[in-house]
Amino acid sequence: MQTPQKIAIIGSGLVGTLLAIYLKRNGHTVHVFDRSPDMRTVEFSGRSINLVMSDRGWKALEEVGLDHAIKKIGIPVDKRAIHMQDGKLNYQYYGKDGEAIFSLSRSVLNRKMIDLAEEAGVEFKFEHKIWDVNLTDATLYIGEDERSTWQELKYDKVFGADGAFSRIRHRMQRQSMFDYSQEFMKIGYKELHIPANPDGTHKIDKNSLHIWPRGQFMLMALANLDGSFTCTLFMPFEGANSFDSLKEEKQLVDFFAKYFPDTKDVIPDLIHDFFKNPTSYLVIMKCFPWTHTDKVALVGDSAHAIVPFYGHGMNAGFEDITVLAEKMALYGDDWEKIFKEYEKSRKPNADAIAELSRRNFVEMSSKTADEKFLLQKKIEKWFSDKHPEKWLPLYSRVTFSTQPYSEALAIGDYQNAIMDEVMSIPNIDTRWNSPEVEKKIITLLNSKSY
């Protein structure tokens, strides 16, 4: 057990509240600050892509007994439903029988997490704006605005869980030897909405992640508990088929009629949604170090913001908390050691999921519409079913295991090199499940190393 500390967490998002619960259960006094009002009392207006919880997220929740409460507000999703432009629908299962990710509404989940944290004894301080931090003595500076008079709040430890544009990290960035990068994507996103049927049922299969892959852009949809779907349109800001090119109602209607004809009946308020909802940015943020002495640490998006295409932003943030908890159990009151070992363990894995997520846009928006890619996935699944000890597909390593992301990425690259050779076998589309192909894969596995 650790000596009780007075701890401030900046940010009442998913990772901040989960960390608060962990720290409170470890006997510490925990205050969570957020500049926004309590989201349980106001309409949510934050980011809009639905979340998917997978093994890493569940593991972190299980450890503090929260998995059952959260599973009740999620919907299992066991496959991709791929909507081709000609109306054809393909299904691609994510894993083996029963393996599924869980679709969760961000606002529903976040409100639930705050409830659970309060029940655990965490104190929330909403509408408290933290503008700066003294890294040397963990003092927070709070005030109405950046140029007003600030009040000082002294803590033993400060955690930055305040997202990709973290104020806590902002102070760390001004230290020497702090590596930092932010890169904005040329692709933005906009929320659209598929309402429930009048009887509360879902208009399309609720247990699928729906994708309309169109190359440079795509539409996706994930189910909510109330029968609706949260849809997200990902598209370049500029150029042909871009947000910039859809300025008028007619352009929008024609665009959807051409590329997403089967959405006509299920997105009734397309024009209203599209022109009302903001177009949001995507950013990849990397930094190092994540901690300062034994006083300050970053978790979640404030340490590693990624793009959403693997559905792992929250899962990676929750895994930060798992690793922090492991280090706390190992090193007790040696917080400098806890922080150093935490960042050392997590950094390569955060970089790996950043890379995997970036690549997955191409997989979702282009490859899922490519027959050859679907064949490759089918071969991998067939071989994996026959030789589960020899082959676990990359998606399963990332999503249905807690293997370090960096290992999953390296093994994935190794498997891809093998599959490149397999796919170049003449007439592979007719011979894909033949003994020769099976033998070829085994030979390649024995000859290559990763």
Added chain:
Amino acid sequence: MQTPQKIAIIGSGLVGTLLAIYLKRNGHTVHVFDRSPDMRTVEFSGRSINLVMSDRGWKALEEVGLDHAIKKIGIPVDKRAIHMQDGKLNYQYYGKDGEAIFSLSRSVLNRKMIDLAEEAGVEFKFEHKIWDVNLTDATLYIGEDERSTWQELKYDKVFGADGAFSRIRHRMQRQSMFDYSQEFMKIGYKELHIPANPDGTHKIDKNSLHIWPRGQFMLMALANLDGSFTCTLFMPFEGANSFDSLKEEKQLVDFFAKYFPDTKDVIPDLIHDFFKNPTSYLVIMKCFPWTHTDKVALVGDSAHAIVPFYGHGMNAGFEDITVLAEKMALYGDDWEKIFKEYEKSRKPNADAIAELSRRNFVEMSSKTADEKFLLQKKIEKWFSDKHPEKWLPLYSRVTFSTQPYSEALAIGDYQNAIMDEVMSIPNIDTRWNSPEVEKKIITLLNSKSY
């Protein structure tokens, strides 16, 4: 001619003062702000690596007639003098007969540039601290410290020439879609000193850039006008043979005796210099965009900070001014167009010199001690002398030409691929200047494209 503008430049360094002279000559009112006192009135305590002016720098100075004044305070350097650990000295000429870079003391050059700017009618405002800028209307915020009451100063245009940690860029970084990265090197540097002989002459050859290449670390020296040399020790912060490993006088003396025996007589105050002078950091900073509407632009290190190993930080910054001036001449009062075309033209070249500079540490600290590398350079020079229209070595492209850096980098990679094949010819060390090798290079040049 442009309509006169009221222009603020933040930073009285080399690039800021040169830009001021250009803008003043174009008829604008120019105020240069610096948070430091006038460096002509105080002892200089800034960065300490000597500068080398090469063609890009000279071109920018010539345009405003300053090249003659500056040449007088520089020393031509036409070769590397490579000090091997066994005492052997190798020379490697940079270009053809007469081609030389010019060694300049940063403080001497910067003071001279401020004098010249004042003569041109530029107004300097030293000890004025700019803390923020309103990008929309080019208003500066000035005050004693960051949290004091600020005064507002309204301009038509603001240029950030305030270095790698620019406050002007700091405000731009908080805009959406602003890409940014800062990466600190694992290698730091420390200034050491070779004094003049009693009669004012130089203790070692003044027309050489002296290198003591030792793999992971190196010492270098560049001559000053007063007979002294500015020496710079580049070394990792941590590990074996690092700044961290030289904590005591005996460690330092033993280290120099082992690795730099021939410096014993020329660096008399080694212990004093080493323990008194700070260990400095090296950072690579990249960002984009560099401008905001028609109001604000970044130049020099505030837009692209690089490592010093190619000697091009100042030259690249001066070339920014050349390009800005070209765009001003082309687009007159359309400042938004001037800024957009400037950043579009410069960004790929800034990225290229960043990459070339990073690579050059390995060339200077390791390859210059490698017989095979020296042979390769010898072959390139021999072939280039015979076929100047077919082959200009990379160093000459970067340093003795104004070819865009991005082209120089691409052609350099292409030439390297050719030289890799040439160096693998059996017995190349005895056959290097044979007709067969000449023919081989010509064949490779005809078969490859870059």
